[in-house]
Amino acid sequence: MKALGIILAGGNSSRMKNLSDKRAISAMPVGCSYRSIDFTLSNMTNSHIQTVAVLSQYNARSLNEHLNSSKWWNFGRKQGGLFLFTPTVTADNSWWYRGTADAMWQNIDFLKRRHEPYVVIASGDCVYKMDFNPVLEYHIDKQADITLVCAKAPEGDDLTRYGTVKLDADGLLTDFEEKPMVAHSNIVSTGVYIIRRRKLIELLEQCNQEGRYNFVTDILVRYKGMKKIYGYMLDTYWSNIATVEAYYNTNMDFLKPEVRNFLFREEPKIYSKAYDLPPAKFNQGSEVHNSLIGSGSIINSRVENSVLFKKVFVGNNSIIKNSIILNGAYIGDNVRVENCIVESNETLLSDTTYIGDGEIRIVSENNNRYGI
C-alpha cells in the first residue's frame, strides 16, 4: 500500500476512570489475548502498510513494553518498520504533545523524510477489522482532500463522546460536530483518516503557525467547507473502548459467536505479542458457562458470562459472574465477583465479595499476594 501509518496512542480519558491509571488506553488489554492497539496495528500490516509510527505520551510504559519487538505484527523490516515517538526535547521545542495535530507536527521531519504518497491516521483505542486499501481507492476516486472513516455508533452508546458527522448522498461531509452535547446524527467518526502526505504536512505547518494543535477541531472542523472531506462508511464490527462501560461491553461482545468469528477466526487475523503461556487448565470443580478463557489460566470453580484474560487463577468454591478479569489476576477461595472489572495482577483474598451494584465496579485493591 502506498501509505504510511500513524497511530495516535497518546490519549487518556477520565471516562476510563482508574483503568487508565495503569496504562494508556491503547495498551488496554482487550479480548483476552490482545491489547487495544493490536487491532489497528494488525489492520495496517494486513493492508500492507510497511511503515507505522506510534505516537504515545500518556503513561506509555505498558504500551512500550507491548511494542518492544515489532516482529509480531510483521514490522521487523529493512524497509520501513515500526517507529515509536514519545515527546522529546529538541533545540526548538520542549513541549509535550499539546494535541493530536501537534503530536504529528512535532514529528514532521519523519513525515517529510518518508516517500509514501499517502498517510493513514488511526487511533489505538478501537476494536475493528479493516482493509485500508479500498478506503484509499475511494479517496483517490473521490479526489478527496481528506477521507474520514465513519461508522454507526453502537446502539445505546453515549454519542457525546464522539465526533458525529453528516454525509450527503455522495459521501461528502456536510456536518461535523465534535463531542456534541446534543447529537444530530448517529454516524460517528472512527478516528481513521486518509490524507496525502504533502497535504498533511502543509496543514500541520499552517496549524502550528496559528498556534492550533488539534487535528479534529482545528483541521477537520475548520476546513470542512473549504476542503473536500469525504466519509467512508465502515459497516462491520467497530467499537471504541474509551469509557468503562464501552470497554466492558466490547469485551462482552466477544461472547457472541459472530463477533468472535469475524475478529478472531476469519483471515486476516489480529496479531499480538507472544506470551508463551501454556493452555488453560480446568481442574476438578470447575464449572464454566458462556465465558472466554485466556491462555495460562487455571480454573477451579464457577465462571459464568465472563471474560477471563491471560494467566488468571480462580480458586475453589468461588463464583465469577458477568465480570472481566484482567491478566494475571489471582482470585482466592470462596470469592464472589459480580459485575466487576478486576484489574490486572490483582489479588482477591479468600472469603471476599465484590459486586458492582448498578454499574460496573473496578476492583483495584493492590493486595499483597504473597503476604497472606
Place this chain on the structure above:
Amino acid sequence: MVKKEMIAMLLAGGQGSRLGVLTSDVAKPAVAFGGKYRIIDFPLSNCINSGIDTVGVLTQYQPLVLNTHIGIGIPWDLDRNNGGVSVLPPYEKSDNSEWYSGTANAIYQNLRFMENYNPDYVLILSGDHIYKMDYEAMLDFHKQNQADVTIAALPVPMEEASRFGVVVTDEDNRITEFEEKPPQPKSNLASMGIYIFSWPVLRDALITLKDKSNLDFGKHVIPYLHENDKRIYAYEFNAYWKDVGTLGSYWEANMELIDLIPEFNLYEEFWKIYTSQDMIEPQYIGEHAKVSKAIVGAGDRIEGEVQNSVLGAGVVVEEGAVVKDSIIMKNTVIHKGAFVDKSIVAENCEIGAGAQVGVGEEAESKLNASIYSFGLATIGDNSVIPEGVTVGKNTAIRGVTTLDDYPNKELESGGYIIKAGEEA
C-alpha cells in the same frame, strides 16, 4: 564465523513408527503435545534456556510440518545473526550421496556445519523426549571431569532397567561398562540419548568410523571410544523425563499434565517452553458446556462435555458431544452428539455427529498388536469419521472414511481403516 563454546545437534529425522498413524505424515518430533506444543519444543526450549544459541536440526522423514514449525526460530529466540537454528536435511554430494543412515552418520554428514562454529563441545540431542533440563549444568560436569564424552543418565527402577541401555559407573561417575537391554542389569542408570562430546574426540571418531553402515552413537561411536579408553562419564539426571515413543506412553504423558499439580508443570515461570503459535485467540466455553479436569487450547469452542482430556488449539466440541480421557489435536471438530473415549485424534480431523469412538471390549489389533494396544483408538491427521458409526478399541484410522468403510456402521475393536498413502 564467531566461535561457539557449545553447539547442539538435534536428531529429528526419525519416523517414530511406534506412534502408528500419528506419524504417517509428520516426523515424531513434530507430533503435538500438551494442547499447544510439539515434542521438539522441549529440547529446543531447553537449548535456549541453557544458553545454547546455535542448534542444527537434522531432518529426514516427512519434514514439512517440522520445517514450518521451526521456521527461522523466532519462538525460541533462535533467529540470530550468528548461529541460531539451522535445519539440516540430507543433501546430494559429488560422490557417495546418501540418506542419513544412522544417528552418528547423520552427524558425520554435517561435519562442515559444526566446523563452521569451531566449537569446543557438541551436544547431541534427540527430538522425542519430554523434559526440562539445563544442558549448561551438564557441560559444567563434563568440564569438571575433563571428560571426552558425558552421557546423561536417568535412574530407573531396577526391575525396569532391562528395557534400557544401561551404564555402569565407578564412584567418580566414570562409565566402566555398557549393557544394552541386559537381562540382569548391574546398574539402574539408563542412557537418555543425550551426549556432550569434546569436539576433537567426536570429530576423530566420526571420521574413523565413517564407513560403518548405519553408524549409530549407542552401537558404534560410544563403544569405540570406550575401547580406546576415552573418559566417558555419566551425568545423573533426576527430574521428569518421559519417552513418548509409544502410543501408551504418549497418552499417559499427556494425561499426567491434567493432574492438580502435575509432576511436569508447564505453569511455572521458570524454564518456559516456547512454541510457534498461529492461534492466539481465547477459547469459548459455551452456555451448556461441562469442562473439568482438562487442558483446553487457544481458540477452542466447547459446547459439549470435556472430561479428563487434553485439547489442542482450534478444537471444536459441539453440543451434546462428549470427550473423555482423550487427546484431541489442533483444529479437530467433534460434531454434535459424538462420544470420544480414550482416543487420540490427530490434527484437522472430523468426528461425525453421533459417532462413538473408543467403545466396546478390547481386542488385539489386526494391524500391529505391538503398536495399537493400550485400549486406545488412534486417528491420524486429516481423517474423517462419518456420522453415527461405532469405532472400537485398539483401532487405527487414517484418511477420509465414509459409511461404506464401516460394515454395519462399525469398526470392531482391533480393526483398522487406512485410506491415505501407504499403510502405516
